[in-house]
Amino acid sequence: MKIGIIGAGNIGGNLTRRLTALGHDVSVANSRGPETLTALAEETGATPVPVREAARDAEVVVITIPVKAIPNLPAGVLDGAAESVAVIDTGNYYPQQRDGRIAAIEDEGLTESAWTAREIGHTVVKAFNGTYAQDILDRPRPAGAPDRQAVPVAGDDEAAKAKVRALIDELGFDTVDTGTLADSWRQQPGTPVYGLRDGIDGVAKALTEASPERPSDFRG
Numbered sequence: 001m002k003i004g005i006i007g008a009g010n011i012g013g014n015l016t017r018r019l020t021a022l023g024h025d026v027s028v029a030n031s032r033g034p035e036t037l038t039a040l041a042e043e044t045g046a047t048p049v050p051v052r053e054a055a056r057d058a059e060v061v062v063i064t065i066p067v068k069a070i071p072n073l074p075a076g077v078l079d080g081a082a083e084s085v086a087v088i089d090t091g092n093y094y095p096q097q098r099d100g101r102i103a104a105i106e107d108e109g110l111t112e113s114a115w116t117a118r119e120i121g122h123t124v125v126k127a128f129n130g131t132y133a134q135d136i137l138d139r140p141r142p143a144g145a146p147d148r149q150a151v152p153v154a155g156d157d158e159a160a161k162a163k164v165r166a167l168i169d170e171l172g173f174d175t176v177d178t179g180t181l182a183d184s185w186r187q188q189p190g191t192p193v194y195g196l197r198d199g200i201d202g203v204a205k206a207l208t209e210a211s212p213e214r215p216s217d218f219r220g
């Protein structure tokens with residue numbers, strides 16, 4: 001599958017490593033340009049590209065950059081993607097530590113991923129936002145393994161969500177459906193499932209235990 005990854009940091013780098021190892025055709029972009037991604041390209045066989053080209057012909061695009069940088073993505077960042085493209089959003093809003101206050105999230109009560117979808121003009125599937133980057137490399141397990149971790153996944157487009165869940169299964173993790181983007185507060189920072197290393201039952205239980213009120217540490 002052709003996959004574009006926007007962001008080549010902790011999460012983007014490790015997804016590039018695993019998805020290329022699985023045989024996918026990965027294009028990867030960061031903010032500084034493809035010439036700064038030579039080492040990752042040599043290590044993985046991924047193609048470094050400018051951000052504008054990352055989505056070209058892609059069936060899946062992963063956006064994995066700090067939330068505050070979402071408005072800096074070029075207009076039409078998804079132009080040229082496959083019509084049925086699924087866009088994965090790994091983002092977390094950290095107003096106090098990194099992102100600053102984003103009024104639409106705080107005042108309109110949008111979930112972080114609903115805000116991101118609105119900013120980029122395309123719906124997203126929220127996944128991997130609560131997964132430690134290193135676990136993407138260290139903790140894949142075959143289907144049915146007793147210690148296989150589960151990843152909560154939220155999204156409005158059922159076909160896109162199904163495509164993302166199948167890809168996560170390929171990456172070595174189970175998934176649990178959180179619901180729509182409006183429901184995705186259940187997996188945001190500070191919730192019981194955030195950073196939880198557990199299987200399907202534990203993740204499903206943690207999702208039910210979340211509170212819709214944004215924790216004070218994650219308010220700006």
Ligand SMILES: NC(=O)c1ccc[n+]([C@@H]2O[C@H](COP(=O)([O-])OP(=O)(O)OC[C@H]3O[C@@H](n4cnc5c(N)ncnc54)[C@H](OP(=O)(O)O)[C@@H]3O)[C@@H](O)[C@H]2O)c1
Nearest residue numbers: 007008009010011030031032064065069072091092129133
């Ligand atoms: N780290 C984790 O374990 C973890 C786990 C789950 C979710 N997350 C979330 O996932 C997102 C990414 O986290 P991370 O830890 O991978 O971040 P990171 O290590 O700080 O890497 C960020 C990447 O985004 C790129 N970037 C920034 N602005 C950009 C722009 N306008 N256009 C294109 N690329 C841009 C950066 O490129 P340059 O270096 O060239 O600036 C860099 O490659 C965050 O929202 C984070 O909260 C992180």
